[in-house]
Amino acid sequence: MEITQDIRLAAVDLDGTLMDSANHIGEAAIRRIGLLNEAGCLVVPCTGRYLGSIPRELLQMGKIRYAITANGAQIWDVGSLTSLYRVKLPSGVVKEVLEAMKGKEGYIELFSQGRSYINEGDVQKAARKVTDDNFIRYFQKDLFSYTTLFRSGISKRTM
Numbered sequence: 382m383e384i385t386q387d388i389r390l391a392a393v394d395l396d397g398t399l400m401d402s403a404n405h406i407g408e409a410a411i412r413r414i415g416l417l418n419e420a421g422c423l424v425v426p427c428t429g430r431y432l433g434s435i436p437r438e439l440l441q442m443g444k445i446r447y448a449i450t451a452n453g454a455q456i457w458d459v460g461s462l463t464s465l466y467r468v469k470l471p472s473g474v475v476k477e478v479l480e481a482m483k484g485k486e487g488y489i490e491l492f493s494q495g496r497s498y499i500n501e502g503d504v505q506k507a508a509r510k511v512t513d514d515n516f517i518r519y520f521q522k523d524l525f526s527y528t529t530l531f532r533s534g535i536s537k538r539t540m
Contacts, residue, residue, distance in 0.1 A: 388422045395428045406439055418444040425449060432457050432495035451492045
């Protein structure tokens with residue numbers, strides 16, 4: 382495949398697009414990313430995931446400079462792990478959602494500073510849903526009282 386157009390940016394979704402259901406990025410996709418980079422095109426993964434859940438094989442290619450995470454709520458410089466842009470949910474809204482979910486069947490996952498958090502008591506619920514280790518890694522006994530997380534801001538919440 383030869384790049385003949387002047388493409389400057391390729392924003393690429395991860396789940397089900399660049400990656401298969403096993404979170405694997407095929408050799409053909411890796412070659413195309415390389416070709417795009419060689420042609421001067423920035424390849425930017427865009428995902429609902431948090432930064433730490435983007436497959437290392439993609440980030441370690443040395444060809445990915447930026448990543449857009451949390452469904453667009455945060456933009457990262459991948460090399461320096463610096464947040465370049467971030468939208469925060471108002472802490473009052475986050476607390477309202479957490480309060481509303483108490484005792485409900487689902488669980489809340491909060492994204493902040495490139496990490497994903499859930500209540501420690503919801504680990505079993507999450508384990509039934511999550512099929513790989515790329516997602517939830519940071520557990521808190523009680524998200525509602527985890528005030529340092531709210532001070533740094535929440536970029537995304539999922540239920």
